[in-house]
Amino acid sequence: MSQTHWTVLGAGSLGCLWAGYLNQAGFPVTLLHREGVAAPESLNLTRFQAEQATAFEARLTTASACPEKSISRLVVATKAHDALNAVAGIKHALTDNACIVLLQNGMGSQQAVAEQYPEFAIIAVCITDGAYRTGPGHVIHAGQGVSRVGALNKAGQKVWRQVVEDLEQTDLIIEACEDINQALWNKLAINIAINGLTALDQCLNGELMQPERYQRVSLLCQETEAVMKGLKLQLPEQGLLQLATDVIEGTAKNRSSMLQDTLRGKITEIDYINGYLVQQAERLNIEVPESLSIYRDVKQRFNQPSS
Secondary structure (H helix, E strand, O other): OOOOOEEEEOOOHHHHHHHHHHHHOOOOEEEEOOOOOOOOOOOEEEOOOOOOEEEOOOEEEOHHHOOOOOEEEEEEOOOHHHHHHHHHHHHHHEEEEEEEEEOOOOOOHHHHHHHHOOOOEEEEEEEOOEEEEEEOOEEEEEEOOOEEEEEOOHHHHHHHHHHHHHHOOOOOOEEEOOOHHHHHHHHHHHHHHHHHHHHHHOOOHHHHHOHHHHHHHHHHHHHHHHHHHHOOOOOOOOOHHHHHHHHHHHOOOOOOHHHHHHHOOOOOOHHHOHHHHHHHHHHHOOOOHHHHHHHHHHHHHOOOOOO
8 A cells, every 4th residue: 555645635526536546546645625614524436437436535624724844745626716826825734845736727827836836846637537526525537538647847857757656556547748738738729619618608518519609619729729839839630620529529418617617606717728828829929819709708798807
């Protein structure tokens, strides 16, 4: 049984998913829940294609209750807009050689953490698993995906392979990724094509195949390709539109994460998806009117805070 102690910050669907798989692989786990919210009374993970929920163990506490210099391996499983503040709130508990593993969707939040905390090993994970909570501490692993793991800074380069080896002991599908920036962009491109549109039209992924919506998907993919080319990133051989189409058709009955956020009245991750593309496009002097339109419409319609 491995003795590396993992601390997971965020008891939402991804946090519980990772805490569950880490614990079931033999790692001791501490799960940090939100301040002012009661700790889950029980912890359960229903694995992909399994009917039976199995209990997992984790010490439940909050960031402020963690002792000084007590955390050497931290997983940040918050939403993108909470990540930087979440790390600031737990910094007192990080050891001098701590490793921070970031699970955020979109782009921008990971880079902000790496820039703010260069003294720590910063690892980013690009995740395609599907998971949702049925209640506090109870998570369903609904779709088997891949977790691509790579270093975001020099300190991270020294330890990321050890992190990969540890994660490979779990039943998550783990892939060592030399170029995590490329992997994050590949996923970002799909999110740009799907999330904002499904939120604005309050529709399932598959409904984006309707002609008028699909035309907008096509424009979004064209704009993203232009920015990726400007950044000297690789494009998929089949092109982004075909890749996005495959995902739309393969997840036709799914609600995107951004649609779910709007239905719950929560802050979306639009700043870290279409907003990130707009930011990079401005830096490169590339016009992205479709992404800019969707970015502004989501911000206005759902009363999203200023970035």
